Amino acid sequence: xxxxxxxxxxxxxxxxxxxxxxxxxxxxxxxxxxxxxxxxxxxxxxxxxxxxxxxxxxxxxxxxxxxxxxxxxxxxxxxxxxxxxxxxxxxxxxxxxxxxxxxxxxxxxxxxxxxxxxxxxxxxxxxxxxxxxxxxxxxxxxxxxxxxxxxxxxxxxxxxxxxxxxxxxxxxxxxxxxxxxxxxxxxxxxxxxxxxxxxxxxxxxxxxxxxxxxxxxxxxxxxxxxxxxxxxxxxxxxxxxxxxxxxxxxxxxxxxxxxxxxxxxxxxxxxxxxxxxxxxxxxxxxxxxxxxxxxxxxxxxxxxxxxxxxxxxxxxxxxxxxxxxxxxxxxxxxxxxxxxxxxxxxxxxxxxxxxxxxxxxxxxxxxxxxxxxxxxxxxxxxxxxxxxxxxxxxxxxxxxxxxxxxxxxxxxxxxxxxxxxxxxxxxxxxxxxxxxxxxxxxxxxxxxxxxxxxxxxxxxxxxxxxxxxxxxxxxxxxxxxxxxxxxxxxxxxxxxxxxxxxxxxxxxxxxxxxxxxxxxxxxxxxxxxxxxxxxxxxxxxxxxxxxxxxxxxxxxxxxxxxxxxxxxxxxxxxxxxxxxxxxxxxxxxxxxxxxxxxxxxxxxxxxxxxxxxxxxxxx
DNA sequence: AGGCTCGGCCAC
DNA sequence: AAACGTGGCCGAGCCT
Numbered sequence: 001x002x003x004x005x006x007x008x009x010x011x012x013x014x015x016x017x018x019x020x021x022x023x024x025x026x027x028x029x030x031x032x033x034x035x036x037x038x039x040x041x042x043x044x045x046x047x048x049x050x051x052x053x054x055x056x057x058x059x060x061x062x063x064x065x066x067x068x069x070x071x072x073x074x075x076x077x078x079x080x081x082x083x084x085x086x087x088x089x090x091x092x093x094x095x096x097x098x099x100x101x102x103x104x105x106x107x108x109x110x111x112x113x114x115x116x117x118x119x120x121x122x123x124x125x126x127x128x129x130x131x132x133x134x135x136x137x138x139x140x141x142x143x144x145x146x147x148x149x150x151x152x153x154x155x156x157x158x159x160x161x162x163x164x165x166x167x168x169x170x171x172x173x174x175x176x177x178x179x180x181x182x183x184x185x186x187x188x189x190x191x192x193x194x195x196x197x198x199x200x201x202x203x204x205x206x207x208x209x210x211x212x213x214x215x216x217x218x219x220x221x222x223x224x225x226x227x228x229x230x231x232x233x234x235x236x237x238x239x240x241x242x243x244x245x246x247x248x249x250x251x252x253x254x255x256x257x258x259x260x261x262x263x264x265x266x267x268x269x270x271x272x273x274x275x276x277x278x279x280x281x282x283x284x285x286x287x288x289x290x291x292x293x294x295x296x297x298x299x300x301x302x303x304x305x306x307x308x309x310x311x312x313x314x315x316x317x318x319x320x321x322x323x324x325x326x327x328x329x330x331x332x333x334x335x336x337x338x339x340x341x342x343x344x345x346x347x348x349x350x351x352x353x354x355x356x357x358x359x360x361x362x363x364x365x366x367x368x369x370x371x372x373x374x375x376x377x378x379x380x381x382x383x384x385x386x387x388x389x390x391x392x393x394x395x396x397x398x399x400x401x402x403x404x405x406x407x408x409x410x411x412x413x414x415x416x417x418x419x420x421x422x423x424x425x426x427x428x429x430x431x432x433x434x435x436x437x438x439x440x441x442x443x444x445x446x447x448x449x450x451x452x453x454x455x456x457x458x459x460x461x462x463x464x465x466x467x468x469x470x471x472x473x474x475x476x477x478x479x480x481x482x483x484x485x486x487x488x489x490x491x492x493x494x495x496x497x498x499x500x501x502x503x504x505x506x507x508x509x510x511x512x513x514x515x516x517x518x519x520x521x522x523x524x525x526x527x528x529x530x531x532x533x534x535x536x537x538x539x540x541x542x543x544x545x546x547x548x549x550x551x552x553x554x555x556x557x558x559x560x561x562x563x564x565x566x567x568x569x570x571x572x573x574x575x576x577x578x579x580x581x582x583x584x585x586x587x588x589x590x591x592x593x594x595x596x597x598x599x600x601x602x603x604x605x606x607x608x609x610x611x612x613x614x615x616x617x618x619x
Numbered sequence: 620a621g622g623c624t625c626g627g628c629c630a631c
Numbered sequence: 632a633a634a635c636g637t638g639g640c641c642g643a644g645c646c647t
Binding site for chain 1: 632633634635636637638639640641642643644
């Protein structure tokens with residue numbers, strides 16, 4: 001038995017590392033002593049990609065506030081399995097989905113059995129303060145949280161190890177986890193410390209959450225997380241042949257346009273300096289700046305010079321600049337390949353499935369995020385990337401999305417009579433707005449003028465949800481500031497309650513804590529210099545919580561086995577071909593609800609055998 | 620070489 | 632008076 005000690009918040013705590021079967025008796029005593037307690041759990045693995053080749057769990061750690069047990073998986077797998085299987089036992093981990101899926105993947109504990117008995121200190125921390133360190137919050141990592149809630153001197157559990165990876169193993173942050181000697185003292189120490197910190201975090205955050213009346217929300221979030229983690233475990237199938245072909249096509253496109261750019265002296269299309277120089281050399285003049293004040297050569301600038309609109313069709317307003325055209329096309333092809341298509345291929349498991357990492361509670365507003373690969377942000381104006389994701393054998397992909405959910409939430413919360421009428425009317429919201437603003441003039445307008453007005457007020461509505469103003473609207477849409485100002489003023493006059501609601505939120509924050517409290521009871525801190533974001537925070541967060549609640553409802557109805565991915569206001573899933581339509585509509589019925597008297601409606605659509613079919617792809 | 624910020628770009 | 636929200640992730644370029 002190796003025994004290390006460490007100081008945590010002034011206490012000397014032991015870290016035990018059993019080497020023989022006989023050493024395990026102390027571990028059993030530890031478990032008996034903590035029979036009625038929630039015990040902290042953590043794993044050390046070979047790398048971050050749970051579903052990648054050669055993934056392994058090397059250590060399993062168990063701990064209380066007073067001690068840690070670091071158990072080798074290669075020697076004591078049976079004991080770990082038996083320990084985790086104990087039905088009455090409750091556990092806590094920091095970022096539980098990772099450890100749950102890791103032990104599930106290697107057969108140490110089935111997700112369905114361990115998942116419901118696992119608490120997550122990440123969830124509690126997010127409810128206490130959702131901000132990252134860079135935003136003035138505590139941060140949501142184990143280390144920064146421990147420094148705030150447990151011990152200001154808390155060791156960074158990773159930084160020291162990275163130094164060892166580099167100096168002793170010539171390895172990186174990524175590769176060192178698989179290479180470091182399993183009994184390296186620093187590895188054991190850090191493995192053990194993590195569970196002690198986690199146990200103490202649970203104690204501190206538990207008191208805080210209970211004291212602030214957030215226990216119900218915490219329970220809800222654990223339910224939601226279980227459902228999204230189950231989706232991650234299920235994953236989605238990749239059409240490998242199609243995606244390989246797509247990667248090849250994108251590579252050819254990229255090369256073709258890079259060659260054009262090179263003819264004009266742009267050797268590297270990703271170099272903003274080269275692109276700027278080339279365009280200036282051709283006599284182009286523009287004034288759009290980046291955040292740091294440099295001339296911007298982003299998509300908006302380049303598309304304009306290439307005489308293309310946002311749908312990449314010709315404006316016929318000027319001669320297209322061939323460099324701008326080539327650069328913007330080469331960059332798009334490269335982005336689509338590396339971030340999406342190639343990522344599908346690189347991240348797939350042995351069964352050609354990808355398992356995107358789903359954070360059920362991510363943004364300050366509690367919005368979810370998806371990464372590895374980032375499936376919430378695949379191009380939607382073109383079906384080519386989404387075509388690479390296919391339904392399981394005999395299944396059809398469907399989607400149910402809330403219609404205008406943020407506008408319905410803002411209508412309910414502000415109580416603005418016109419907005420309430422608008423969402424109740426069932427009429428297209430932007431047309432309704434345009435009509436309301438135009439008054440009697442609407443009847444005299446041509447269809448083209450009506451469409452233009454609708455588009456304008458669609459932009460205004462989006463801007464309002466984001467807390468934007470006339471200047472932003474002008475920038476987004478290309479109209480003059482005066483036109484934009486007139487439109488936003490008209491909007492405010494049409495829906496005075498929305499503006500008043502924003503002011504009310506800010507006033508309350510000004511004289512209380514700098515936060516908004518959402519209808520679901522979530523406390524969202526505001527930045528003092530961006531108080532105008534208050535409305536957006538409440539609306540975005542409430543819309544997220546409506547979707548999260550829908551996930552729980554679907555789970556309660558036994559429908560969650562067919563869910564694939566949450567996308568903010570949409571749930572993607574699959575169902576057997578024969579009853580996909582019926583299934584999607586059942587999902588729609590469960591998702592639909594009433595929020596403070598306002599009907600929250602959803603639309604169901606059956607796509608077909610691949611995701612792209614919802615976006616124009618053939619079967 | 621790895622880590623970091625910035626500019627850029629994809630989504631809702 | 633005005634105020635454009637939330638993410639993931641890539642390559643370039645700079646720093647250590």
